[in-house]
Every structure is written in C-alpha cells, then in structure tokens.
Amino acid sequence: MTNNPIAVFDSGIGSLSIIKELRREVPAEDLLYFADRAHFPYGSKSHRELHEIIVNTINYLKRFKPKLVVVASNTPSVQVLEEVKKAVTGVPIMGVRPPLKEAARMTRKNHIGILATAGTVHSKELENQIGREVPQHILVTKFNASPIVQLVEEGVHLLDERRTFDVISRVLGDGVGDRIDVMTLSSTHLPFVKRYLNALLPTVKFVDPAQMVAKDVKKFLKFNRMTKKSGSGKLQIMVSDRKREFERSVRAMGVREPVEEVFLTF
Known part of the structure; x- marks a missing residue:
C-alpha cells in the first residue's frame, strides 16, 4: 500500500486547495485528483442524492487502489460522511469539516x-x-x-x-x-x-481547514505505516465533465499536469 496514491475528490476545482497543502505536507505521495463536475454542485443536492453520489464515486475510485480517499468537500463531509463510511468497505476515508x-x-x-x-x-x-x-x-x-x-x-x-x-x-x-x-x-x-x-x-x-486536513493525512499515513519514503509525488488529474473549461481554470492556477476526461455511469 505504501506506493499507492491518495485519492482526493470533490465536485470540481475545490480539491486543488487541499492538493496544494498535501503537496507541501507529504511531497513524496502520489495524488489522484478527481474533479466530479458531472455532479457539480454538491451544495444543492438532497441528503439522499449526496449519499448516493459519494458512495458511487468512492467505489469508482477504488479501481485505482488508493491507500486513502479524501472527500475534499465540506458539504458531503458534514452531511453524509459517517453514513458513507459504513456503506463503503476496503478503503479508509477522510473528510473536511468547518473548523x-x-x-x-x-x-x-x-x-x-x-x-x-x-x-x-x-x-x-x-x-x-x-x-x-x-x-x-x-x-x-x-x-x-x-x-x-x-x-x-x-x-x-x-x-x-x-x-x-x-x-x-x-x-x-x-x-x-x-x-x-x-x-x-x-x-x-x-x-x-x-x-x-x-x-x-x-x-x-x-x-482555512486545508492545512489541518493535510496534517491529518500525514498523521494517518504515519500511524498506519503507509508513508511513501522517497521520490517526488506525481499528480494524476481526472474530470468527469466540461474538460476544456476545467483545464483552462487549472492552467491559470499554475497546474501543468495533463487532464484526463472520464465518463461515469452514475
């Protein structure tokens, strides 16, 4: 598990604020950033819709064998995270909450x-x-x-x-x-x-809770002996809708990694 990536997702560009702090706090770790624009915005979804989206998204991300999934959005972290943790098995999950x-x-x-x-x-x-x-x-x-x-x-x-x-x-x-x-x-x-x-x-x-989340991730990896010991972490980026617009925004924010568009069935 040590060399497996940390998966970070939300409904769009927001995850980048967490990614930025993770790269500072755990620079050797590989990160998988999934911008789920097909379901943007999380903030307008019902409790049931949100639960379904988050469970399905984490199950989708499991194919990349992440050692940890960070739900990098306050809305699902506040409303459904505890239920999601019971519904999804085989991968540890962390959220971000109002500080x-x-x-x-x-x-x-x-x-x-x-x-x-x-x-x-x-x-x-x-x-x-x-x-x-x-x-x-x-x-x-x-x-x-x-x-x-x-x-x-x-x-x-x-x-x-x-x-x-x-x-x-x-x-x-x-x-x-x-x-x-x-x-x-x-x-x-x-x-x-x-x-x-x-x-x-x-x-x-x-x-801004992003620094706290990054420190919590570092502690979690250390406690569970999952810390990647060396190397420079890679960033893989995936987006589920409107790739061109998304790519333009992340480039303007200084992100140079390629963006892959994926198509969800949920």
Whole structure:
C-alpha cells in the first residue's frame, strides 16, 4: 500500500486547495485528483442524492487502489460522511469539516461567521456540529456562499474582478466586519477568493481547514505505516465533465499536469 496514491475528490476545482497543502505536507505521495463536475454542485443536492453520489464515486475510485480517499468537500463531509463510511468497505476515508473549534478559540468579539454552500448552511448536521463545538456565549452567523462557489468553478474570479467583488459583497451583506472577527472558509472553493475577502473585510481572520486536513493525512499515513519514503509525488488529474473549461481554470492556477476526461455511469 505504501506506493499507492491518495485519492482526493470533490465536485470540481475545490480539491486543488487541499492538493496544494498535501503537496507541501507529504511531497513524496502520489495524488489522484478527481474533479466530479458531472455532479457539480454538491451544495444543492438532497441528503439522499449526496449519499448516493459519494458512495458511487468512492467505489469508482477504488479501481485505482488508493491507500486513502479524501472527500475534499465540506458539504458531503458534514452531511453524509459517517453514513458513507459504513456503506463503503476496503478503503479508509477522510473528510473536511468547518473548523469551528479553531474559529471559536480565535474570536475576540464572540461572534464567528461560517461561509458554506446552501446544502451545508441549511443542514441539521452543521447545527449539531455548532452545538458540539461552539460555546453557547459565541454567536454564529451562517452565509450561503453557493454563488461564490459557482463563480470559482467557472473561473470568473480569475477574469472578472468587478463581478467577483459584487457577488462576494452580496453574499456577505453590510456591516459584517463590525460584528464578526473570524470566519471559516467552509467550502474548498473559497480559499481561491481569499484575496477578495481580505480586501472586503480587512479586520476579519479567515480560517482555512486545508492545512489541518493535510496534517491529518500525514498523521494517518504515519500511524498506519503507509508513508511513501522517497521520490517526488506525481499528480494524476481526472474530470468527469466540461474538460476544456476545467483545464483552462487549472492552467491559470499554475497546474501543468495533463487532464484526463472520464465518463461515469452514475
């Protein structure tokens, strides 16, 4: 298993924020990045649809014999990951969740924000996580960031600054920086617009869980004696729809590896 790849997937470009940190944290590891654009966006799917998509996707990825699968999307990680782990056998699975404990520790105004997809924002699972991880004296405001996620997936943030600022401003509303001092980037697409967020809200700290996920992967591999000892890790990229548009976006982000289009039957 040592030389087998780590599979990383979400519904599109978002996984790249996790891939970037994995390449820094575990540079010798081979990575398989699957952008499942055929099912974009995860944030609008029902609980049942999401469960079915994630189970089928992991079963599809098993043919590449990954030593670990990283579900690099907050929406399924929050809503269905525990059920998925029971339904899929033969491969360890890790997700990414809103870093609420970290945000709660950092806030001085006792008010944090969660930027996430519509599916995550409205889920009972996120409410349960808030109940478990955020002390009662800390206020939590949730923001539906699905319009920003859509914008990133289409590569608009790379081409049209005005439109990007307008969309983010509409999502955030007025006076946010006066009330909130810490906000979680609870979609893996959101780190790609961090410079816009910093410009709009210079007094707010944004918490990106990508580094935490990469460190957790490193610990997992070490504990299970799966760490690849030497060599330089390779990146294999697959996309399930709209390859040309996807390729244009990843090239603009500095990714040079070839992109292979695959066709799913689910």
